[in-house]
Amino acid sequence: MLEVSIPTPHRYVRGKSNLMDAISFVLGEKTSNLRVKTLRDLIHGAPVGKPAANRAFVSMVYSEEGAEDRTFARVIVGGSSEYKINNKVVQLHEYSEELEKLGILIKARNFLVFQGAVESIAMKNPKERTALFEEISRSGELAQEYDKRKKEMVKAEEDTQFNYHRKKNIAAERKEAKQEKEEADRYQRLKDEVVRAQVQLQLFKLYHNEVEIEKLNKELASKNKEIEKDKKRMDKVEDELKEKKKELGKMMREQQQIEKEI
Secondary structure (H helix, E strand, O other), X not given: OOOOOOOOOXXXXXXXXXXXXXXXXXXXXXXXXXXXXXXXXXXXXXXXXXXXXXXXXXXXXXXXXXXXXEEEEEEEXXXXXXXXXXXXXXXXXHHHHHHHHOOOOOOOOOOOOOOOHHHHHHHXXXXXXXXXXXXXXXXXXXXXXXXXXXXXXXXXXXXXXXXXXXXXXXXXXXXXXXXXXXXXXXXXXXXXXXXXXXXXXXXHHHHHHXXXXXXXXXXXXXXXXXXXXXXXXXXXXXXXXXXXXXXXHXXXXXXXXXXXXX
């Protein structure tokens, strides 16, 4: 916490607003918040057209134990401001950055409590007070990083939910695929059994056909043998018949010869 000690004369009761303006001025406060229209009006006598000088400045020394003192000064030159750190002229943003390192935020006006500021804060709505406290505490600087991290967290949660449901769906698909594979295997087994049964049936039919054919062939061979035997008998009968015919012819010729002789 930054502590500021400002020595004042004994029984100092007047000009406190001027002192507040001086502190605000050296800490980089805007002209519009210093109860004047222009920077020149801050010079004593300038508002009535009788400036005591053509320039004015306020210097502030920051002391820290174990470190070198640092001097901050803001000078009115003409109608503009000049900023110095340790007597070196710097740009306003450099001046502001060095003050911010000390915890003094110009935009947040966290270094002084102005008249009516407490009442003004009390009149703000919760959202406005939150924004003010964030600015004073500089937590607002982390808002972008916070929003980024929050989005990352939300995305991570969404990804987690997505992956959970995806894994759940994959598990269901695997279970369904397993069941389908089991059904396919069962169907293939039944199909193979049907094919084997059909092959066995055809082999059975073929075997019985061969047996029947062999039986018929045996019967045919037997019939052929009988026919051959009958043929041989017929040939023998025919031969005997021929012999009988020859004998009959011979007997008839002999008979005719006898009849002629008679």
